[in-house]
Amino acid sequence: MAVASPIAPAAEAKVRCLTDSHGRVIHDLRVSITDRCNYKCVYCRTGEFGAQYPELGIEEYLRLIKLFVNLGIEKVRITGGEPLLRQGLVELIEELARLKTLKGDPLDLALTTNGHLLGKLAHPLKAAGLNRVTVSMDAVDAPTFERITRVPGSFKKVVAGVRTARDAGLTPLKINCVLLRGFNDNEIEGFARFAREENVVVRFIEFMPLEEGRLWTPEIVVPLAEIVDRIGRAMTLVPMAPREASETARRYTFADGVGEIGIIAPVSQAFCGACSRVRLTSDGKIRTCLFSQVEHDLYGRMRAGEDEASLSDYIVQTIYGKEARHHIGEPGFLKPSRSMVHIGG
Ligand code: SAM
Helix, strand or coil, rough: CCCCCCCCCCHHHHHHHHCCCCCCEECEEECCCCCCCCCCCCCCCCCCCCCCCCCCCCHHHHHHHHHHHHCCCCEEECCCCCCHHHCCCHHHHHHHCCCCCCCCCEEEEEEECCCCCHHHHHHHHHHHCCCCEEECCCCCHHHHHHHHHCCHHHHHHHHHHHHHHHHCCCCCCEEEEEEECCCCCHHHHHHHHHHHHHEEEEEEEEECCCCCCCCCHHEEECCHHHHHHHHHHHHHEEEECCCCCCCEEEEEEEEEEEEEEEEEEECCCCCCHCCCCEEEEECCCECCCCCCCCCCCCHHHCCCCCCCHHHHHHHHHHHHHHCCCCCCCCCCCCCCCCCCCHHHC
């Protein structure tokens, strides 16, 4: 049976606050500016480089992001694919840094990258107004790292990129590590030490069924409880209080308060009830959930000549229909048509 999408009440549309029909306020936008990547991580890609979806012009992303900011978005995270591959990124950040939220504050501007090009770009990005970066790093051991990225020499480049970004003040610098049983779960304790030695925040992420191929099984996921248990055997972990309800990571420090690790557990302890995020793909489609089965062609409407008021109404209505939650691991679960690299992680 077809289920009609909920319609946002007119009053809600008038106040221009981005809420969904489940009462969640949406203030976090992730924007992919390319689905090209210079890494072929084994758990993400099937082995080919290259884009599957068209890219918009930098000024088109800017126009679309402004619509969201005028509707209440407060955090923008630029991602991909690999966003540092995109010409015009520094200029985009410069323009975004000039925008103000509805409360009159500067936007919280972050970026997710594999770090390969940060050595060159960290300082220009900081000068342009970027606040923070998250670097994806799935091992602290060079051979394991390069077995995962399938790019020789990548470990040295990324560690250098992390240090340059940290020294440029793109902090707190977070490292995201997707854990897969049998690939890199022997890195857990090494990452805890890395967090302390390099003064970075390490986040372990449970592997989600968003890969290009068919690798995901429940058994390959290393769940939160196991990660905490394994680090706890080597070091004392002290839980930290959440800073906001929509925080995705369970955070821990160590007995001496030096260093922080976090665990993002979308599979074993889903946090959909507090989700405050929507995504814009590199070809300008709104995705209201990573696991959405439908996409909403905002760019198509812009290209067809719709004005800002009409595009804003479309965003309000689309977000109102955001899914209640994902269904990973449940019978009948359907993988979305795009994988993580093509959605924007
Ligand atoms: N190229 C950038 C990078 O490496 O961070 C941005 C894009 S990448 C797709 C964003 C993040 O998604 C990375 O941290 C990556 O490890 C993570 N990721 C990719 N596939 C995933 C999956 N199936 N489950 C969980 N995280 C995944």
